[in-house]
Amino acid sequence: MREWRYLLAEQRGTLVAMAIFALMFTIYVANHPAGLTSNVVQTAANKGVLLAFVAMAQTLVVITAGIDLSVGMIMVLTNCLASALVVGTPLQAGLGVIAVLAAGTLCGALNGTIVIYGRLQPIVTTIATGAIYFGLALLIRPFPGGSVHEVLADAMTGKIGGVFPASIAALAAVVALVWVPFSRSLAGRAAFASGSAEQAAYMSGLPIRRGRFLAYALAGLCAGAGGLFLTFFTYTGEAAQVSGSAYTLFSIAAVVLGGVSLYGGRGSAIGAVFGALAFRTIGDMLFVFDFDALWQPLFQGLILMVAVSLGAFGLLRVRNRLDWFR
Amino acid sequence: EPKVVSGPADEAECFAPWKNDTKFLSFDAKKGPYRIALANGYIANTWRIQMVQTAKAYAAQPEVAAKLKEFKVVSTGEDVPAQISAINNFIDSGYDAIVVDAQNPTAFAPVIRRAKQAGVVLVAFDNTLDTEDAINVNVDQKGLGAIWGEWLASHLPQGGKVLEVRGVAGTSVDTDRHDGVQEALAASGKEFKVTEVMGKWDDAVAQKVTADAIATNGPFDAITAQGGDTGIVQALIDAGHPFVPFGGETENGFRKFCAQYADQGLKCTSAGSGPAQVAVAMKVAIAALEGKTVPQAVKLPLAVASEFKAGQDYFPDASDNFFVGNSFPTCGINFTAQEIMSQSQTNQ
Amino acid sequence: MESHAPLFRMEGVSKSYGGTRALERADLTLRAGSIHALLGENGAGKSTLIKVMTGVVAPDEGVMTLAGRAVSFASPAAANEAEVVCVFQELSLIPELSVADNIVVSNPPTRFGMIDRKAQRLLAEEALARAGASDIHPRALVRDLPLSRRQMVEIAKALARKPRILILDEATSALTASDVDKVFRMLKGLRDEGLGLLYISHRMNEIKELADDCTVFRGGRKIASYPAGSKSDAEVVQMMIGREVSSVYPAKHRPEVAPAPTPAAAPRLELRGLSWADRLHDISFDLHAGEIVGLGGLDGQGQNELLLSLFGVLRGVEGQILVDGKPVALSGPARARETFPGIALIPEDRKTEGLMLPMSVRDNLSFAALDLLSHGGVVDAPEESAAVQRMIELLAIKTSSPDVAVGALSGGNQQKVVIAKWLLRGPRIILLNDPTRGIDIGTKQEIYRLLRRLADEGAAILFYSTDYAELIGCCDRVEVVYDGRIRRELVGEEITEHNLIAAALNIVPAAEGDARGGH
Amino acid sequence: MPAFLRRADPAVLIAFACILVLLLIGSIYSPGFLTAKYLLQQLKVASFLGIIATGTMIIILLGHIDLSVPWAMTMGAMMGCAAAALGPVGSALAVPFGILCGMAIGLVNGLGVAYLRIPSMIVTLASNAVTQGLMVVYTGGYAPQDAATPAMRFLATGETIPGLPNAALIWAVIGTLAILGLRRSVFGRAVFGIGNSERAAYMSGVGTRRIVMLAFVVSGGLSAFAGTLLAGYASKASQSMGDTYLLPAIAAVVLGGTSILGGRGSYVGTIAGVILVTLLQSILSVMQLPEAGRQIIHGLVIIVMLLLYGRTPAAR
């Protein structure tokens, strides 16, 4: 009895994110002219998965009480890279995929190195490295272009067995191969702990630096996976600064909707994934409701505002005002 | 699946083929009225707002409205995948035609294929799509740059120092226009020393970088800019820089300045692709659905002006941010500023 | 196991923080199978010594040997590796992790490279049981535990590391008698197993009960090492603070001298049927000007909540609070401190509720009284400096200047800053939550005198303490809390350790006389 | 060494030294960088960023962040211009009305952060989106008047003291108020206190929620004010005119030595940061490099400068 209560408390953020997503998606599908078809699900999945990757990346950094404002740019850079490398024979494309993911990881590792060993504040560090990554992307793609291994791309954005979106499967695979082992490892625990109370984590003898470094590097990997998927999705590479910044900001929104604490130490990438899907569904609502074109951004903003305010209902239950402060 | 037919197009005046060898297409006629969608990307700038307003105004014209069962607009933001998803959704929801102002010309291959399979007419404008499987309503971006470049070259017999204020790095429009300018200047055979700055198609940014460029690299003998031109003239005025020949876009504010300071040396050519091209794109889409013959790539006339008459080439009472050049007489499309910007929600 | 061979030795160790010399050529010898107490006033350098020992800070000079081999730890992790484990004064638990996660934090059991949560859970339960804290659920978040429970978790965490040397730096400061008992039993067991234990506490009775050896520090220097029991209390105190302390507690009100609480006047503070959530039930008592009233009972029985409710921190408090006979609605500390005649609360956890650690002593001291020290929203700097200086002197806060960050003060001095910052307002109702936690005996005496003086000047004081001796020594009356209710009111002579414990444990006093004769 | 130098924070001194180095490097490229005209022009442009950074800094000192800067600016500018359309009275009240609109956004942020306890990063992101939506509706639906008023022009580009742009003067006034306010006022102390530990500040009887809300209102107002000035500079208001100010403002504040976690920082540092960012952007923009090179150098320079003086102390 007490046991499941604790479990519930641990997973509350994730469960709330799931609930928000389920609610929104139900509304969306119920109003969609085509209804719940595998095409509609696939379209929503492909779009959501991109942000989910970036949100996962952001989660990894946010649990260490940092923030990564370069995730969007890593995605843009790896998108440009993939549009040049994931081509040719299946073997070459496969090697290209590895190279792209490695490049993403490298970007994350660079962020981590500067933040941890240079002891700089993550927010400006990643603003600066974001500019560098965008510059590199521009070097690779001064204007949009490139291509991708189309069979691979279609497989990754298509449907498994004609029904299940392959992109969701890929996302699940990354969660299982990156997030789960990380969060269950000593390094992952050190990352959480340093986000929650760095001094205490140090005094407890945790490998803080290793944990944080790994978090940043894996964040780069996830953002790189996002860039790869962007390429699969668009068959092309583009050094798009605005969309890089947009993804960065969206990732923060997704992370918060996903129940990850921006103060560090608490949250799950799985929650962030649902946060990302929920956030994307906000955009999809425009499609099913007949809003005038000019009112759409306002409508979208208001839904976001309402969604993030939902957490405030918890305040009504707060009986000790000290609980306001984290 | 459209048939490739021989030209000319049905409304040959309006639907001019892009090139001599452009294919002509004829889709199987569908019975109207039609469901047409406009998939827009970013919306929070004046050009796009004006474009959406024009689209709504056009759809509301009685003869057009009669052919439409539904006209739906969705703006998805900067994010290309979101726009792709919107088009996918339109396809799945059974729209007859989709008009796209693409965020990126190269990114739509998969969705173009799907549209083709589903028999949906896809018409791209502004940023066209690199494909033969969709109809492009083309503004010649590179040609636009060339117009500015040639015009500057003709106004600088000895060559000289040119300030080029570019747009947003990494986009195809910026690259195309830049290439057009550069090639035209080079082709003139004169000596030009070009200073490039990035103005992001934004007045305040363009004004700042222009001011900096003047202070450190100026003075210049001529200027060309892809956008933010009003800000650039403002920077000239603020810096006390002499007025010089200026090849720029079609902002109302820019043309106001050009008219005002013409006699002080601010010679301008103002050319661009007005937001009203959306109406042409919609017209093409309807024509295609009706089974008429249309070129695969339609060449839009550019709105070019070097003399500025109030009330015709610019509107003294309208906003500086307004884009002039909203008439395509050959297509029977003529909007005034008032018609577009006071098109409010209620009178749709 | 040779009990004479020193397990650990430290010689000539010095450590400076900027200009502050925290340790000066300090020596220490710890025998295996013994409990060694470190004594010294606040800021004497005890915690610094421990931090050097466990690799938290690097010493400027000096050598350390462990079982005869020279050692120097680069980090707490390295010290743990060598089985030197410490419960730090400023706890080192991770608030967002569960109790179990915390207990095995740096060395969790793994399976296929991943943390094995079942095994971890078992380890944690075992460690909690050994520490005598089986009441704590291993899946609870540390964030949600009260301070005393956190201290127990911290002890369990140290045990789980299988130490050879176990150091407890004021690890019992928030514990009440029953917890202390359990911990002591455990510590004695460890001693018998041959561990070396280093024990720091400001509670003299604990040291008397536990220690085999004692070392006294003052001003960063070792003053003396001696076998426990070989010196009298007076001598020890003399060594610690450099002067004699005759009687720790000031005289209480004797009705014939000062009939202070005149029943005619309305009580300064009156609680009528206070209830809150399931933590407080129907609490009623009065608090008169000139009185020091204690709150007793085991820790976590609702005393903290009671104090918080009087400070306006809790929502949905039922019942009435009257100040000077008039009902007041307290919507928060801001209202409470302005409610004439002013309520002050010295909170439970100084680190999170009392202080802004990175800010200067000055900023902290004046923080709660800036409204009084400013004109038109602008702080009057000279007035502020004068007030700050006055408080530093009044409480003998040991700091090189008011501009030093509070975080750099020793634990006890930090606590003094918390008290001083509220006294600066001159409040008439003072609520104290274990205010002398971690304060040395000399300062404690000063604080008791101060409280008594404030009471004599007309303040009403409500004083929660986990230390029974303090309740007995200081309070005119003690309300013993059990499970959110006032279990018993003890007045004057009734305030004895026996009665306090009996009421705290909710043992029905069969017949007053019998009970007294009992133990 | 003069006393004021000895007292100053070494980080701030190094930041100012970096400014000189930047200028010297620029002057190798073109002597134009050392002319009074160029420097005054930079000061004018820096003033807009400086005013925004003032608000941003107060928010960062609280341990929060304000992502609604871009559209608060735009809204301030557009609403100011809109007020001008209402005739002479509107024209006179244009700037205050713009500021008021910005404060309204700040109020929403403040309520969300302080009273609903939503993380600031997300409330301000949402309010930014809502404001953008409002401005799109407004622009599309009401044939807006968006020309700057003469007063806006005067405030942004006029010169009361010959040679010195008014914008710089305004920044100087706001900066002085900020320095005094943060150091000397009860509000300033509360801001630092909350930034270090909101819980402790609350338990000290400070009305932390009111202070936080007030800070957001101030920040929104300052953003909008900068927006009206920018409209004056460009002689008109336009959509997304604020987009290029958000990250530079944060970067400037942090480059100036303010801790993003709150509770630590000095306004003099922010001044240095603002000038650094403005100069760096300006010098890079006129140097004839490919945009890719500019971006990379921009990032590298910021990191190198932070490594020079912006490192947080080691754990041990």
Ligand SMILES: Nc1ncnc2c1ncn2[C@@H]1O[C@H](COP(=O)(O)OP(=O)(O)OP(=O)(O)O)[C@@H](O)[C@H]1O
């Ligand atoms: N991080 C620090 N920076 C600067 N000075 C420090 C720091 N930590 C401790 N000090 C100083 O070193 C001296 C010794 O402090 P320490 O914490 O060792 O005292 P202590 O004996 O443990 O006192 P208490 O009984 O109050 O805990 C004090 O004067 C204190 O101000």
Ligand SMILES: Nc1ncnc2c1ncn2[C@@H]1O[C@H](COP(=O)(O)OP(=O)(O)OP(=O)(O)O)[C@@H](O)[C@H]1O
């Ligand atoms: N954070 C935690 N703190 C304390 N105990 C926990 C925690 N998480 C799980 N446990 C306990 O550990 C045991 C394993 O629970 P859990 O649900 O995590 O299984 P699991 O990790 O999936 O197991 P396995 O390692 O076999 O996959 C249970 O007894 C559970 O109560």
Ligand SMILES: [Mg+2]
């Ligand atoms: Mg200590």
Ligand SMILES: [Mg+2]
């Ligand atoms: Mg307690």
